[in-house]
Amino acid sequence: MAIAAHPGDAFFAMGAPVALATYRGAAGLLLSLTLGERGSSTIPPAQYGAMQRDAAEKAAALIGATPLFLSYRDGEIPVDDEASLAVCDLLRKHKPAVVVTHWKGSWHKDHVACYEIVQDAVFYAGLPALARELPAHEVRQIVFADNWEDADGFVADSYLDISPVFEPYSHACSAFPMWRGETGFRYNDYYTSRAVGCGCLSHCRYAVGLMSPAGQRVRNLQAL
Numbered sequence: 001m002a003i004a005a006h007p008g009d010a011f012f013a014m015g016a017p018v019a020l021a022t023y024r025g026a027a028g029l030l031l032s033l034t035l036g037e038r039g040s041s042t043i044p045p046a047q048y049g050a051m052q053r054d055a056a057e058k059a060a061a062l063i064g065a066t067p068l069f070l071s072y073r074d075g076e077i078p079v080d081d082e083a084s085l086a087v088c089d090l091l092r093k094h095k096p097a098v099v100v101t102h103w104k105g106s107w108h109k110d111h112v113a114c115y116e117i118v119q120d121a122v123f124y125a126g127l128p129a130l131a132r133e134l135p136a137h138e139v140r141q142i143v144f145a146d147n148w149e150d151a152d153g154f155v156a157d158s159y160l161d162i163s164p165v166f167e168p169y170s171h172a173c174s175a176f177p178m179w180r181g182e183t184g185f186r187y188n189d190y191y192t193s194r195a196v197g198c199g200c201l202s203h204c205r206y207a208v209g210l211m212s213p214a215g216q217r218v219r220n221l222q223a224l
């Protein structure tokens with residue numbers, strides 16, 4: 001399950017691991033906390049938000065995943081318990097084993113907010129004593145995605161081979177009106193070259209770098 005501030009982040013930065021999960025037979029979900037409706041300087045937010053939703057639905061279908069949306073306003077995602085509990089409820093409903101989300105080292109306030117919300121949501125989701133409509137669900141693993149906007153302090157500790165799904169992933173991303181640089185940043189070129197570079201480092205065709213929380217990087221050894 002990807003959890004992102006904006007649909008573009010969910011698909012461009014987090015979509016390949018989700019596509020790989022569906023390719024391997026698991027369910028894949030992409031949750032966007034907003035529609036990213038303020039992402040165009042020329043198209044009004046209401047119209048652009050509808051375009052983003054359409055693109056996310058089309059892109060998700062292309063990788064066999066399910067798009068999910070919450071209705072926070074682009075640029076104004078609140079960091080509070082209402083938001084964390086809304087995500088908690090979706091975690092309890094969909095029961096993901098793994099969550100991929102934003103790293104906190106971002107210049108974008110919505111991305112930092114999403115990071116904070118997910119930390120609390122995962123904690124709340126796994127807490128049996130926290131009574132909600134659905135019973136507790138423990139997320140086994142959180143990983144942070146390699147995102148050009150969240151690069152401050154991001155260090156990949158894992159490379160995931162996405163070669164089997166790179167083409168459908170890239171095709172799915174092209175459903176978005178900004179994939180080829182229409183809003184100023186060449187997402188297509190950036191994420192494609194990134195996947196090639198990470199593939200070189202991990203001895204495969206295409207890969208994505210992922211970062212684990214500090215607690216997940218601890219190894220328990222009997223000998224070196």
Ligand SMILES: [Zn+2]
Pocket residue numbers: 005006008009108111
């Ligand atoms: Zn974003």
